[in-house]
Amino acid sequence: MESNLKNENKIIIKPPRSSVGILGWVRENLFSSPFNTVLTLIIATILWFSIIPFLQWAFIDSCWLPDSNCRETNGACWSVISSNYKIILFGFYPQNILWRPITAIILLVSLLIISRNRNYWNKILGYSWIISLVIMGILLKGGIFGLEPVDIEKWGGIILTLLLSVFGLTAAYPLGILLALGRQSKMPVIKTFSVFYIELIRGVPLISLLFMSSVVFPLFLPEGVSINGILRAQVAIIIFTAAYIAEVVRGGLQGMNKGQFEAADSLGLNYSKTMRLIILPQALKIVIPPSVSVLISAFKDTSLVVIIGLYDLLKTTQSTLSEPKWMGFSAEAYIFIAIIYFVCCFFMSNYSRKLEKELDTGL
Amino acid sequence: MNKAKINNNSEDISFWYDPDKRSILYQIGSACLFAFVAWYLVSNTMANLERQSIATGFGFLNNEAAFEIGESLIEYSAADRYARALSVGFLNTLLVSFIGVILTVILGTFIGVARLSKNWLINKCAAIYIELFQDIPVLLQLFFWYAFFYEMLPSPRDALSPVKGLFLCNRGLIFGIPQSHPVYKYMAIAVIIAVIVIFFLKKWAKKRQDFTGKAFPVFFTSIFLLIGFPFICWLFGGTPTDMNIPVLKGFNFKGGLTISPEFAALLLGLVLYTAAFVAEVVRAGIQSVNRGQTEAAKAVGLKSGQVLNLIILPQALRVIIPPLTSQMLNLTKNSSLAVAIGYPDFVSVAGTAINQTGQAIEGVMLIMVVYLIFSLSTSAFMNWYNTKMALVER
Numbered sequence: 001m002e003s004n005l006k007n008e009n010k011i012i013i014k015p016p017r018s019s020v021g022i023l024g025w026v027r028e029n030l031f032s033s034p035f036n037t038v039l040t041l042i043i044a045t046i047l048w049f050s051i052i053p054f055l056q057w058a059f060i061d062s063c064w065l066p067d068s069n070c071r072e073t074n075g076a077c078w079s080v081i082s083s084n085y086k087i088i089l090f091g092f093y094p095q096n097i098l099w100r101p102i103t104a105i106i107l108l109v110s111l112l113i114i115s116r117n118r119n120y121w122n123k124i125l126g127y128s129w130i131i132s133l134v135i136m137g138i139l140l141k142g143g144i145f146g147l148e149p150v151d152i153e154k155w156g157g158i159i160l161t162l163l164l165s166v167f168g169l170t171a172a173y174p175l176g177i178l179l180a181l182g183r184q185s186k187m188p189v190i191k192t193f194s195v196f197y198i199e200l201i202r203g204v205p206l207i208s209l210l211f212m213s214s215v216v217f218p219l220f221l222p223e224g225v226s227i228n229g230i231l232r233a234q235v236a237i238i239i240f241t242a243a244y245i246a247e248v249v250r251g252g253l254q255g256m257n258k259g260q261f262e263a264a265d266s267l268g269l270n271y272s273k274t275m276r277l278i279i280l281p282q283a284l285k286i287v288i289p290p291s292v293s294v295l296i297s298a299f300k301d302t303s304l305v306v307i308i309g310l311y312d313l314l315k316t317t318q319s320t321l322s323e324p325k326w327m328g329f330s331a332e333a334y335i336f337i338a339i340i341y342f343v344c345c346f347f348m349s350n351y352s353r354k355l356e357k358e359l360d361t362g363l
Numbered sequence: 364m365n366k367a368k369i370n371n372n373s374e375d376i377s378f379w380y381d382p383d384k385r386s387i388l389y390q391i392g393s394a395c396l397f398a399f400v401a402w403y404l405v406s407n408t409m410a411n412l413e414r415q416s417i418a419t420g421f422g423f424l425n426n427e428a429a430f431e432i433g434e435s436l437i438e439y440s441a442a443d444r445y446a447r448a449l450s451v452g453f454l455n456t457l458l459v460s461f462i463g464v465i466l467t468v469i470l471g472t473f474i475g476v477a478r479l480s481k482n483w484l485i486n487k488c489a490a491i492y493i494e495l496f497q498d499i500p501v502l503l504q505l506f507f508w509y510a511f512f513y514e515m516l517p518s519p520r521d522a523l524s525p526v527k528g529l530f531l532c533n534r535g536l537i538f539g540i541p542q543s544h545p546v547y548k549y550m551a552i553a554v555i556i557a558v559i560v561i562f563f564l565k566k567w568a569k570k571r572q573d574f575t576g577k578a579f580p581v582f583f584t585s586i587f588l589l590i591g592f593p594f595i596c597w598l599f600g601g602t603p604t605d606m607n608i609p610v611l612k613g614f615n616f617k618g619g620l621t622i623s624p625e626f627a628a629l630l631l632g633l634v635l636y637t638a639a640f641v642a643e644v645v646r647a648g649i650q651s652v653n654r655g656q657t658e659a660a661k662a663v664g665l666k667s668g669q670v671l672n673l674i675i676l677p678q679a680l681r682v683i684i685p686p687l688t689s690q691m692l693n694l695t696k697n698s699s700l701a702v703a704i705g706y707p708d709f710v711s712v713a714g715t716a717i718n719q720t721g722q723a724i725e726g727v728m729l730i731m732v733v734y735l736i737f738s739l740s741t742s743a744f745m746n747w748y749n750t751k752m753a754l755v756e757r
Contacts (some may be wrong), residue, residue: 029483033748036482043484189390193397205696207710208730215723219411220404296708300500307502307703315504330510339505340498345498 036269047225072330080329081336082205086338091156091311097148101159104136108162116351116359133170135253146265152230156311160230164302164312168237169245175238177284181275183246184253194246206301209236214308233305241298248290252283276324288359292352296345313337370487376658408724417721424449430715434623445716452712453733459629460709466634468687468693470642474673491643496639505632509704512624518613526711534615536622539608546600553592555599557632561585625706630700637694644690648683649675681752692741696734708735 015112018027031037061075070077081088090101100189111132114120143149155163165264182194201209218226256279265276317333320326326333378384412419431441436454438559439447477489496504513533517523522532528539541547568579568645595604609619652675660674662666701708710730719725 019422029481040480040484043488047488058680122624186387187390195394200735203735204731205699205710205734207702208727208734210712211717211723211730215717216727217721219408221411222407223410223414225755233602290633296498300498303500303502304700307700314500314506314572318506326513331507334503334507334510338503341500341503342495346494349494349498 033201034046076332077329078332078336080320080326080332081217087157087320088316089157090159091154092314093159094150094154096150097120097142097150100139100147100150104139105158105162107132107136107168118355128198133166134307136294138309152228155230157316158313159303160305160310160312163230164234164237164305165295166242167234168298168302170246171238172241173291177249178282179242179246180249180253183250198243198246202247205321206236206240206304207307210304212236214282218352229308230310233308233310235297237302240301241294245291245298246292248287248294249283251290252285252287253279255286257282285359289352289356292348292355296348296352299344299348300341313340323361370454382645383717397633397656402616415721419722419725420677420723421727423716423720423722426720428716430719432712433705434626434707445720448712449709449729452707452709454696455706456698456701456708456710456733459633459698459701463630463633463637463694463698467629467637467690470634470638471690474638474642475645475649476555478642479649485656492641493642494637497643499636501632501697504636505628505700505704509624509628509630511667516624518642519611522611524615524662526618528606528607530616533575533624534621535624536627537609538616540620542603542605542606542607544600544603547604548671549600550593550596553596554589558754561588564588585682586751623706625701625704627702628704629706633697636697637661640690640693641687644683644686647686648679651682652678654708684752686749688741688745688748690737695737699734726738 015024018024030040055118056075058076061073062078063070063073063075063080064139066079066083070079077362084096086095090098093101115125115129138144138147140155140163141150141152149280179194179198182190185191185194185197187344214234217232217235221227260278261274264278269277301311301315305312306318309315311319314337317337321330321333365419374750392494424446425444427441427603428445430448432439432448432451434455435451436458437447437451474489474492478493480486480489500536514534516531516533519530519532519534522537524530530537561584564579564584565581568581574706608617609616609621625728656674656678659672660670665673698708699710702711702714705711713730717723720726
């Protein structure tokens with residue numbers, strides 16, 4: 001039977017050339033209908049006439065070396081970066097000991113990369129996070145182990161951006177969980193407080209909180225006590241992020257099956273044990289992807305501290321651009337830091353999408 | 364409830380282990396803590412204000428503002444009161460948010476649909492756009508566009524003029540507008556009348572279709588009415604064609620309408636940033652409608668326009684509207700970043716007022732109240748919409 005069939009089908013008809021290979025792909029995906037053909041041609045023309053001049057500007061006519069004379073070329077002046085990258089990236093951090101922030105950042109990035117893989121999530125990783133954060137703090141601040149002390153006021157650039165977002169999220173997370181639990185609580189007073197806090201903070205722009213931290217907060221303190229501007233901004237960011245975390249966590253709590261609570265009750269667990277051992281571990285797992293989104297927006301939002309005059313990545317760039325020598329090269333400098341922000345956010349959002357797929361058990 | 368009963372019945376449960384009594388204790392405790400913190404902060408603040416001799420209360424709103432505002436929808440001069448300065452800022456915030464929301468929805472819908480296109484090139488362009496604009500802080504984008512308008516565009520003398528009567532320079536976008544004429548007022552009224560007529564026409568058409576099954580081409584009639592009514596007005600009003608064309612005088616243009624670089628940068632930055640998020644919302648909404656719905660509608664014999672209007676959109680909108688409103692709210696809140704590029708929005712004006720009067724608490728409070736009004740009214744709308752659109756489950 002089989003051999004018969006084989007003989008009969010000896011002449012294998014190949015699919016027409018126009019539907020396979022590159023040609024087929026192009027026909028299928030670019031020119032499938034007259035309308036699509038027109039669209040493709042229009043977009044391709046626009047791209048051609050915008051990308052070629054851009055490449056010319058960015059790579060061919062541009063100057064790259066520090067101290068080259070930019071004003072004479074038509075292209076991009078990347079010298080603004082190569083001459084000032086230390087100031088842009090690290091602000092006023094003493095330039096002879098830049099190895100310290102660099103080491104701290106490498107430590108942070110490698111920990112983040114390790115933490116990407118959920119198989120490594122265990123107690124050891126948790127402890128190493130805590131230890132590393134302490135080490136990073138010591139590296140940046142100095143003052144012990146013979147390290148030259150550096151005033152927090154001098155932390156700038158990417159250090160400040162990372163500090164505000166990493167510490168902001170670490171501190172906001174527990175606060176957010178408490179608020180979410182408060183909002184779900186049956187005690188009216190606590191519930192009212194939580195709802196009021198969450199809705200108030202989510203209703204106002206971050207900038208009003210930053211204004212508050214810079215002009216109102218000093219009035220709250222008793223006479224003679226003053227807190228440094230970076231810490232005040234950090235508090236504002238924590239207060240702000242916590243409200244968003246609370247809503248994310250609430251989503252997770254509401255997603256929990258009622259049976260989980262009842263099972264915990266029937267085992268005789270009290271409230272804190274129910275939450276700590278049964279509910280939160282599951283609820284927090286559900287909300288990892290949206291938490292990463294909150295982290296991304298917190299990371300982007302740290303750029304707002306420019307407005308209250310802190311020297312984060314954006315402000316150091318602007319202070320470079322205000323020097324007469326570099327005036328007029330904003331595009332190059334902004335593109336440079338846009339790339340930094342983009343790379344960080346892109347990896348985070350990619351990770352969040354990957355996690356979403358992993359955690360999606362199809363239920 | 365059950366727990367309480369059990370506890371009341373067993374007498375050996377001590378006061379501290381009764382969940383009901385405990386919860387009351389917790390609540391009293393947290394209320395006391397809150398009251399204490401509030402009292403501590405307020406007393407510190409009062410002492411500080413007194414020491415620095417800063418006035419309190421909203422009396423400053425009646426004082427002379429003594430600062431100029433670059434752009435204003437209503438008449439304003441430095442001699443006006445703070446209250447008026449703040450309302451100028453408020454209107455500017457409303458203006459940029461209103462135009463921004465409209466443009467964002469249009470652009471976002473386009474990109475969201477493009478993201479679903481079968482055309483590879485368009486699909487990838489939309490994907491790159493979404494990823495690129497979502498992942499760069501909006502403030503950086505605002506600075507970039509502001510620098511673009513300020514540094515890269517030529518001075519008014521060498522202004523670019525792609526179309527006659529339209530100039531693009533570092534003073535902004537300047538274009539000619541029709542010379543003011545009474546006819547335009549009547550044309551505006553004609554548009555309003557057309558809208559009212561269309562509203563009743565739609566009602567009547569639906570009623571007729573319900574009774575007779577005959578469809579009425581509402582869409583084309585509406586377009587015809589919307590253009591026709593004002594056009595008739597214009598014809599009978601003497602067909603004015605005079606234009607107020609801007610002309611270069613000295614260092615700047617006179618006449619025409621000017622869109623300042625601050626406003627343009629703010630609007631462009633906000634729209635491009637938010638549109639990326641709206642595109643994702645729209646894509647998700649369209650994808651949420653099951654493919655079978657389209658197939659079923661086609662099987663019933665609906666035309667492709669009807670499939671979109673009657674089957675896909677009503678279902679997709681239910682998914683799209685809630686996240687869309689929150690994006691609109693985000694745009695409004697992000698418009699507060701105007702302060703960074705010098706557009707006089709509410710936050711920026713309030714910031715100036717804070718600097719001049721030193722009354723930081725009142726200033727920040729005003730900012731918060733204004734934005735809270737925006738968000739509360741949005742969430743009120745959302746609740747109304749959700750109850751209206753909720754699936755009627757039988």
